[in-house]
Amino acid sequence: xxxxxxxxxxxxxxxxxxxxxxxxxxxxxxxxxxxxxxxxxxxxxxxxxxxxxxxxxxxxxxxxxxxxxxxxxxxxxxxxxxxxxxxxxxxxxxxxxxxxxxxxxxxxxxxxxxxxxxxxxxxxxxxxxxxxxxxxxxxxxxxxxxxxxxxxxxxxxxxxxxxxxxxxxxxxxxxxxxxxxxxxxxxxxxxxxxxxxxxxxxxxxxxxxxxxxxxxxxxxxxxxxxxxxxxxxxxxxxxxxxxxxxxxxxxxxxxxxxxxxxxxxxxxxxxxxxxxxxxxxxxxxxxxxxxxxxxxxxxxxxxxxxxxxxxxxxxxxxxxxxxxxxxxxxxxxxxxxxxxxxxxxxxxxxxxxxxxxxxxxxxxxxxxxxxxxxxxxxxxxxxxxxxxxxxxxxxxxxxxxxxxxxxxxxxxxxxxx
Amino acid sequence: xxxxxxxxxxxxxxxxxxxxxxxxxxxxxxxxxxxxxxxxxxxxxxxxxxxxxxxxxxxxxxxxxxxxxxxxxxxxxxxxxxxxxxxxxxxxxxxxxxxxxxxxxxxxxxxxxxxxxxxxxxxxxxxxxxxxxxxxxxxxxxxxxxxxxxxxxxxxxxxxxxxxxxxxxxxxxxxxxxxxxxxxxxxxx
Numbered sequence: 001x002x003x004x005x006x007x008x009x010x011x012x013x014x015x016x017x018x019x020x021x022x023x024x025x026x027x028x029x030x031x032x033x034x035x036x037x038x039x040x041x042x043x044x045x046x047x048x049x050x051x052x053x054x055x056x057x058x059x060x061x062x063x064x065x066x067x068x069x070x071x072x073x074x075x076x077x078x079x080x081x082x083x084x085x086x087x088x089x090x091x092x093x094x095x096x097x098x099x100x101x102x103x104x105x106x107x108x109x110x111x112x113x114x115x116x117x118x119x120x121x122x123x124x125x126x127x128x129x130x131x132x133x134x135x136x137x138x139x140x141x142x143x144x145x146x147x148x149x150x151x152x153x154x155x156x157x158x159x160x161x162x163x164x165x166x167x168x169x170x171x172x173x174x175x176x177x178x179x180x181x182x183x184x185x186x187x188x189x190x191x192x193x194x195x196x197x198x199x200x201x202x203x204x205x206x207x208x209x210x211x212x213x214x215x216x217x218x219x220x221x222x223x224x225x226x227x228x229x230x231x232x233x234x235x236x237x238x239x240x241x242x243x244x245x246x247x248x249x250x251x252x253x254x255x256x257x258x259x260x261x262x263x264x265x266x267x268x269x270x271x272x273x274x275x276x277x278x279x280x281x282x283x284x285x286x287x288x289x290x291x292x293x294x295x296x297x298x299x300x301x302x303x304x305x306x307x308x309x310x311x312x313x314x315x316x317x318x319x320x321x322x323x324x325x326x327x328x329x330x331x332x333x334x335x336x337x338x339x340x341x342x343x344x345x346x347x348x349x350x351x352x353x354x355x356x357x358x359x360x361x362x363x364x365x366x367x368x369x370x371x372x373x374x375x376x377x378x379x380x381x382x383x384x385x386x387x388x389x390x391x392x393x394x395x396x397x398x399x400x401x402x403x404x405x406x407x408x409x410x411x412x413x414x415x416x417x
Numbered sequence: 418x419x420x421x422x423x424x425x426x427x428x429x430x431x432x433x434x435x436x437x438x439x440x441x442x443x444x445x446x447x448x449x450x451x452x453x454x455x456x457x458x459x460x461x462x463x464x465x466x467x468x469x470x471x472x473x474x475x476x477x478x479x480x481x482x483x484x485x486x487x488x489x490x491x492x493x494x495x496x497x498x499x500x501x502x503x504x505x506x507x508x509x510x511x512x513x514x515x516x517x518x519x520x521x522x523x524x525x526x527x528x529x530x531x532x533x534x535x536x537x538x539x540x541x542x543x544x545x546x547x548x549x550x551x552x553x554x555x556x557x558x559x560x561x562x563x564x565x566x567x568x569x570x571x572x573x574x575x576x577x578x579x580x581x582x583x584x585x586x587x588x589x590x591x592x593x594x595x596x597x598x599x600x601x602x603x604x605x606x
Contacts, residue, residue, distance in 0.1 A: 009548035014579045038588045040546040045495055046535035047542075049517050052441065054600035058542070061589075061596065104599040106592070150496035155510075164501045190460045190496035197557070197567070198530040202464040202492055209460075235570060274577040 001125070003116070004066040004073045005033035008080040008227075009041050014235075015077065015227030017271030021256035022076045022118065024270055028134055028263045029126050033074065036066050042083040045194060056097070057104045059087040064102075064109035073115040076256070078226035082151035084115040085158040117152050118225045118255060120161040123169035131176045136264040138178025141286035145182050145219035146170040146255075147210065149229045150190050164188060170255055174223055177262040184217035186210050191232040200239070207232050208240040211248045221282060222252045230254065235276045251279035258283075287342075343394055350390035354379060365389070365397075365404040374408045427479025434481050434519070441515040444508035449473045455499035455509050465489035469499050469509050472516070490516045491528030533560040543597045546587030551580050 003026075011019035026033050039062045047055035063084060066073050075081040091098045091111040102109055122131060153164045162169045165188060171181040191210055196203030210233065214222050224230050234252040241247055252275065260270045267273060267280045354361045362376040363369070379385045385407060393400035427435070439445055449470075456468040467475060467487045475484040484490075490513050499509040526532040537556040541549040558566050574580045587593070 009550070009585075012585065013548075013550045013581055014574065016577075016579055038546075040587055040589065040593055041542040041548050043542065044538065044548075046538035048495070048514055049531075049535050050521060050539060051518065051600055052514075054539075054597065057596045057600055058593075061592065104596055106595070150494075150498070154497040154501045155508075156501060188498075190494050190498065192461070193494045193496070194531075194534060195461070195492070195494055198528070198534050199464070199492065202461055205463070206460055206494075235574075274579065276573065276577075 001030070002032040002034065002071055003121075004069055004071040004113075005035045006039055006062055006066070006073055006075045006080060006084070006115075007035065008075065008077040010077055010227040014231055015254075017257060017274055018076055018227055018230070018254045021254055021260050021270035022074075024260040024265055025118075025122075025256040026074075028260060028265075029130065031121075031126070034069065034071065036062055036073070039065070042080045044079050044083065047083070048086075053100065053104065055083065056087045056090055057101055059083045060091070060101045060109050061105045061107065063087060063111065063113075063115070064105055064107040067109060067111075067113055070113070072113050074118070074121060075115050076118050076225070077228075078117065078149060078151040079228060081115060081117045082158070087111070088115060089158045117159070117161065119148070119152060119167075119169040119173065122173045122255070122259070124161060128172050128176045131173060131259070134263045135177055137262055139174075139258060139262050139283070139286060140178045141288055142174075142179035142283070143182060143218060143220045144174050144179050144223045144253075144258075145184050145214035145217060145221070146174055146187065147191075147214070147222050147224045147229060147233070148188050149224070149226050150188065150193075152225060153188055170223060170225065173255060174258060177258055179258070182214075182217040182219045184213055184219065186213040189213075191229045193228055193232070196232050196236055203232070204236070204240050204243050207236055208244045208246075211237065211240060211250060212244075212246070215248060215250060219250070221250060221279075223255050223258060224252060225255050234279075237277050249277060251275065251277050251282050253279060253283070346394035347387075347390050350393050351386055354386040354390055355383075361389075362404070365393070365401050366408065371405075371408045374411055375404050378407055378411050422480075424478060424480075427481070431479050431481050435476055435479065438476070438481075438512065438515045438519060441518070442508055442511040444506075444512055446473055446476045446507065446512070448505040449477065449503075449507050450505060452504065454502050454504060455507075458498045458502050460496060460498065461492050461494055464492050469493075469513070472513070473507065473509065476512075484516055485520045485523065485525050486527060488527045489513075490520065491526070491531045493517075530561050533557055536560070539597075541584070543594060544590070545584045546590050546593045547585045549581075549584035551582060552584060 007019055011022070023033065040058060042062070043055050043058035047058055063073065073084065075084050088111040091101060091109060098109070116125065148167045148170060153159055153162055153167050156164050167187060174181050186209065189210055190206060192203035192206030196207060222233055224233065230252055237248060237250070253272065257270045257272050261267055261272070261283060267283060272279050272283065358376040358380045362372040362379065366372040366375055379389065389400055389403060392403055435446070451470060451474060453470045456462050456470040459469050462468040465488065467489045472484055472487060472489055475481070493510070493513045495510055495514065497510040500507070500511065503509060520526055521532065534557050537553050537560060538548065540556070541553050554567065558564055
């Protein structure tokens, strides 16, 4: 396959990773890219905000140059893609407008070719099966929210390669790379685009809502195919965190970065080390897939159960039976498991630790030795309290400490009576 | 909003302006039956003085001056959610675009920052043929008097190789200048 290539301004600048990874993606999939000669800026949103004819003529010059080659055009930037598709649509459906545009650019242009976006190219032109064949290092364990934003899917009459409300093309590609994708409500919600610059009071909130929704849906990273979405979600993530006093620290990837890395490239080859939110560590240390036939174990209340739960642990060293190693197990289990399973494992390990070594565990929760002693006395033999503390300590140590203090205070009151 | 407004029939001038806006936008405001789906889905409605449904209503009532002077048209991010969900097929986003351009022509821009950004953006394209991101931010910050805006992002961007110091110039700069000149020529048609 051979395509005319329109990198657009941001792929040489703020979206440099998108440029690098698109070229790598093309090379991996055997697509030849021929850069449009002496291309110019598409005018972006500023163009259509200012002058309708200008906003059609600027893309038309590029498309007319590409038309001479007879090739379809690849425009990875969602904004350029949208402007190109809008221009093609206008030229195809309005003869008078077409003549006016040809007049302005002093070139013939009949919109005989088609502009493609990256998701359209990958999912529909290359095809999911071919991508699967190329994967060398599947992204197993990754949980991604595929973020399409506005310009790739709207308006349908201009873009038309995917659903406007619940698009799937990027999800299919990311799944073909071995990752899991989450269903979420903000797939096609707007990131605020240039409002982050011109009206940060409005734009920052829009960025925050997208990040929050992705995390609430269980995503551990976001995948995009738009340099502006990347800029807002990655570069401005810190500002959104600051404004809304919430930490996300959620890496954002271009879909082409994921493809290149899954097909064997190192993250730095495609620029993943240049993100603002650290993105290399997550992709290099993806959590292992949960064990296929694991039956979820409820927090145990009897003393036999913890032992059974411990028997299902992953690593052999986990069978060591002092509380110290029992505490280390969960730490390694977190990265090695699906989150729910990992927490369950932690809980089981802590139940065991509390039952075996109540003194030691009590000392970990309460500093005051006298109160810690009281706690150890209370929990010895009280499986309910142990289960409660184990559950809390597995997710939030502070909460566990608070609960432990409450147990002790209650006990002291009883004793004083 | 919230104050009573005395309505009188639109003047011929206002009517002509409204139909010109409709023509520019390629849509018809009379299709709208005010269901509010556009506003319900609008991600920026929370910050608008007149949400999308009300902007259409203003035009239906002939209150074109209010529409041109609304802040909403400059808050609209052109995400096109409204247009793609409208059950009556009104292209609201395109109408917002047309109102913005008309407000520019009439020099009635309520949000100087957005207009300054667009101006800085296009002047770079006109000069070099491509966007010059570093120059754009400098020009925009100077024009709006926010000299240190996003300054904390400048150096990290440079260190990551994400912003060029010098503009990229294309060979066909003359062709681009001509496109700008001719588009302006015909813009007033």
